[in-house]
Amino acid sequence: MLANLSDPAVLIITGIALSISTLSLYISHVFLPAKMKEAYLKSITALAAAVETKDSGTVGHAMRVAELAVSIAKKLGITGNELERIQYAALLRDIGKAIIPQAILNKIEPLTPEEWKTVQKHSELGAEMVRAVPFLANTADYIVHHHEYWDGTGYPDGQKGEGIPLGSRILAIASDYDAMTSQRPYHPRALEPEEAVEEIRMDSGSKYDPTVVDAFLEVVNGHMTSLEKVKAA
Amino acid sequence: MGSLRVYRILQFLSFLGAAATAYFAWWCVPVPAHAWHSVAWFVLFATLAELLGVMMGPEDSDLEVTPTSPIYWAAAAVLGPFSAIIVCILCGFLSDLVSSTSYHLATSLDSIISSKQTHCTSRIERYVSQFLHKAGSTWEPRAQENWFVMLNRDMMYMSAVVMLVGIGGLTYHWLGGVLLQSSNVVLSLRNFILPFLGLVAAALAVEWCLHLIVMVVIDPIPGANGLYGVLLRMKLILIEEVLPFARAQLFLIVVALQMAYLFSRIGVLGFIVAAMPIVALRDFFHNWVTRRSAYLDTITTLATYMQHYHPYTRGHLKRVAEISTRLARELRLPAESIRHIGHAGLLHDIGKIAVSEEILDKTSKLEPEEWEKIKEHPLKGAEIISHLDFLEGIVDWIKYHHKWHDGRGYPLTNGSDGANIPIEAAIIAVADSFDAMTDDRELSLEWICDSCGHKPENNERPRKCPNCGAEKRRTYREPKTLDGAIDELRRGAGTQFHPRVVKAFLSMIERDGVHLDAR
Numbered sequence: 001m002l003a004n005l006s007d008p009a010v011l012i013i014t015g016i017a018l019s020i021s022t023l024s025l026y027i028s029h030v031f032l033p034a035k036m037k038e039a040y041l042k043s044i045t046a047l048a049a050a051v052e053t054k055d056s057g058t059v060g061h062a063m064r065v066a067e068l069a070v071s072i073a074k075k076l077g078i079t080g081n082e083l084e085r086i087q088y089a090a091l092l093r094d095i096g097k098a099i100i101p102q103a104i105l106n107k108i109e110p111l112t113p114e115e116w117k118t119v120q121k122h123s124e125l126g127a128e129m130v131r132a133v134p135f136l137a138n139t140a141d142y143i144v145h146h147h148e149y150w151d152g153t154g155y156p157d158g159q160k161g162e163g164i165p166l167g168s169r170i171l172a173i174a175s176d177y178d179a180m181t182s183q184r185p186y187h188p189r190a191l192e193p194e195e196a197v198e199e200i201r202m203d204s205g206s207k208y209d210p211t212v213v214d215a216f217l218e219v220v221n222g223h224m225t226s227l228e229k230v231k232a233a
Numbered sequence: 234m235g236s237l238r239v240y241r242i243l244q245f246l247s248f249l250g251a252a253a254t255a256y257f258a259w260w261c262v263p264v265p266a267h268a269w270h271s272v273a274w275f276v277l278f279a280t281l282a283e284l285l286g287v288m289m290g291p292e293d294s295d296l297e298v299t300p301t302s303p304i305y306w307a308a309a310a311v312l313g314p315f316s317a318i319i320v321c322i323l324c325g326f327l328s329d330l331v332s333s334t335s336y337h338l339a340t341s342l343d344s345i346i347s348s349k350q351t352h353c354t355s356r357i358e359r360y361v362s363q364f365l366h367k368a369g370s371t372w373e374p375r376a377q378e379n380w381f382v383m384l385n386r387d388m389m390y391m392s393a394v395v396m397l398v399g400i401g402g403l404t405y406h407w408l409g410g411v412l413l414q415s416s417n418v419v420l421s422l423r424n425f426i427l428p429f430l431g432l433v434a435a436a437l438a439v440e441w442c443l444h445l446i447v448m449v450v451i452d453p454i455p456g457a458n459g460l461y462g463v464l465l466r467m468k469l470i471l472i473e474e475v476l477p478f479a480r481a482q483l484f485l486i487v488v489a490l491q492m493a494y495l496f497s498r499i500g501v502l503g504f505i506v507a508a509m510p511i512v513a514l515r516d517f518f519h520n521w522v523t524r525r526s527a528y529l530d531t532i533t534t535l536a537t538y539m540q541h542y543h544p545y546t547r548g549h550l551k552r553v554a555e556i557s558t559r560l561a562r563e564l565r566l567p568a569e570s571i572r573h574i575g576h577a578g579l580l581h582d583i584g585k586i587a588v589s590e591e592i593l594d595k596t597s598k599l600e601p602e603e604w605e606k607i608k609e610h611p612l613k614g615a616e617i618i619s620h621l622d623f624l625e626g627i628v629d630w631i632k633y634h635h636k637w638h639d640g641r642g643y644p645l646t647n648g649s650d651g652a653n654i655p656i657e658a659a660i661i662a663v664a665d666s667f668d669a670m671t672d673d674r675e676l677s678l679e680w681i682c683d684s685c686g687h688k689p690e691n692n693e694r695p696r697k698c699p700n701c702g703a704e705k706r707r708t709y710r711e712p713k714t715l716d717g718a719i720d721e722l723r724r725g726a727g728t729q730f731h732p733r734v735v736k737a738f739l740s741m742i743e744r745d746g747v748h749l750d751a752r
Contacts (some may be wrong), residue, residue: 006296007498009494010494010495010498010499010500012605013491013506014495014506015260017491017506017507017509017510018506018509019509020511020513020514021510021512021513022513022517023640024510024517024519025513025516028516028517028518028520028521030518031523032521032524034519036525036528038525038624039528039623040528040531040532042620042621042622043528043620043622044532044535045620046617046620046621047532047535047536047617048615049617049620050539050583050587051539051586053586053587054587071444072352095535095539097541098538098539098540098586099538099541099589100591101589101590102591103589103590103591104724113609129535129538130535131537132534132535133531133535133536134527134531135527135531136531136535141700219311220323226500
């Protein structure tokens with residue numbers, strides 16, 4: 001029986017069968033997951049962008065915040081799934097604004113306490129939306145607390161220090177930095193990057209977690225020195 | 234009960250046919266020496282194949298094929314028709330035995346798992362349970378049936394299989410095929426491949442003929458008698474059962490050919506080589522389908538939530554999705570459209586996220602510039618959707634869901650008339666308008682008296698305020714009655730709405746009523 005193994009037809013058929021199997025295993029276990037991950041990232045960025053057009057009218061904040069948050073997280077030694085979780089949370093952090101009236105979001109005059117409360121609801125609303133989606137449910141924790149401050153002055157729960165999840169502490173810095181450096185109707189002059197970095201450095205230990213601020217400064221300094229190098233060259 | 238008697242006669246005839254085929258097979262083609270060994274292997278593999286059906290396409294396309302038939306064909310070519318018949322019969326009994334056992338084992342395993350205190354099940358338990366469920370899935374629907382009915386049907390099914398395998402094997406023999414088990418001749422087109430194709434053709438022809446006869450007898454088409462009924466049934470079988478499986482069938486023929494050849498050369502190893510690509514492809518299709526649907530569900534859920542600025546929207550979107558899906562089925566659109574039109578129904582208004590709520594909620598007349606804002610929403614929605622993978626197909630459905638059949642409506646496109654609007658967009662337009670006309674948006678608002686601010690308990694919605702007696706004003710207009718909405722659709726057919734869609738909608742409503750799951 002095994003002597004027949006040298007039969008060329010047997011060899012050819014076996015070869016074809018083996019290559020079909022290998023190819024389909026490769027596609028379904030390596031290629032497909034990678035492609036799906038890409039599709040998720042792209043779609044979620046698109047949805048976040050849709051909310052941004054409603055919120056600030058300019059697109060790209062979510063992407064920038066995600067980039068910054070991921071670099072900070074990397075500096076803090078976070079890898080793998082956790083890094084991905086922070087990335088998705090950063091993209092989706094303001095998705096709750098989709099169901100907050102545009103008139104309040106874009107108001108130029110100071111908000112009334114009532115309106116301010118409505119705006120503050122966006123982190124909880126966003127977390128609720130994300131919780132309904134199995135694949136993204138684990139980002140809900142980070143989204144709820146992304147406006148909490150280290151000293152307990154943030155919203156919605158006024159949590160303090162280590163009580164705030166690390167992912168949210170990273171998001172707080174990344175999103176505040178982006179908010180300070182970009183123009184908004186209620187905040188017409190955007191800060192220069194150096195000014196914003198200085199603000200965040202000053203609030204280290206009061207608003208922000210000092211260790212995360214250190215990582216942030218490292219990221220920003222690395223970025224700025226590389227920029228200077230480019231300029232010098 | 235004339236048809237029952239005919240059925241019994243049919244049953245008797247099929248037993249007779251099976252017996253005759255078996256006798257002929259035994260008489261015409263001698264059973265090769267030492268065949269029993271191989272018979273046992275064939276039975277084993279055929280049973281495995283029977284229990285683990287293979288999905289050869291997207292889940293909802295029903296392309297599940299059990300790769301048992303190629304094993305039977307291969308058996309007929311390797312061992313001759315009589316041994317192949319034995320293989321069929323033994324496999325029938327064995328697979329029933331295994332599937333009933335695994336069904337019972339699966340149920341008891343489930344009860345053991347659910348009675349455990351912890352909620353987490355170990356990985357092994359999950360795999361075993363999955364496997365047993367899969368293997369027992371053919372038994373599950375039968376568990377409720379009367380054993381006598383079951384036995385009768387099984388016997389009839391088995392005699393059909395005996396006939397097709399026997400006749401296939403005889404054809405192979407008459408066309409000059411050699412029995413692979415006993416010969417060491419060099420195989421060629423003339424003595425192996427062509428006869429084998431003849432075998433498959435004969436087997437399929439017998440299978441479809443038997444199916445046709447049974448269907449004509451037990452399920453006659455009303456209003457079609459005699460030859461016309463037979464032809465009509467033939468057409469139906471061709472369209473619904475033969476053509477959709479043509480590609481899978483072709484694949485199975487190739488598998489059977491190589492299985493027969495490999496088994497004759499390298500024995501059991503041949504089965505494994507032949508089964509490898511099937512198992513891998515099965516894994517691939519399964520993975521692809523589950524991942525894609527998980528992705529689509531995730532993204533649509535998230536996007537649907539993003540539209541819930543108003544409590545009214547949620548129900549509306551779900552109903553539009555449901556009506557659209559039913560309409561797409563009614564119009565017999567391609568499977569791909571039916572699969573995605575529900576997503577489109579849920580997402581059709583996502584462009585409104587860019588429109589201020591003040592404009593959307595305005596009950597008084599809109600200013601021209603406000604109208605312009607609203608008119609942008611289909612384009613904005615299409616823009617958002619175009620970034621979502623696997624939903625590229627629905628971009629145009631969303632873009633044109635406010636475009637009229639006669640070219641009016643929005644968005645304004647140069648020279649676009651009804652012919653360019655995809656039918657799916659027309660379906661969403663009808664579903665959207667119907668639901669908007671019949672739904673009472675008022676119910677989404679809290680009932681508060683306009684003059685004294687009284688709020689009744691128990692969510693009552695009285696006409697007059699029980700506190701001050703003031704008449705309650707409506708914020709939104711009164712919803713139309715069902716007849717009113719239908720009239721409106723009928724009036725708009727050909728101008729605002731696609732006439733074919735309206736026609737389908739009316740016949741659907743007339744037949745099924747307007748009950749909606751999402752209401």
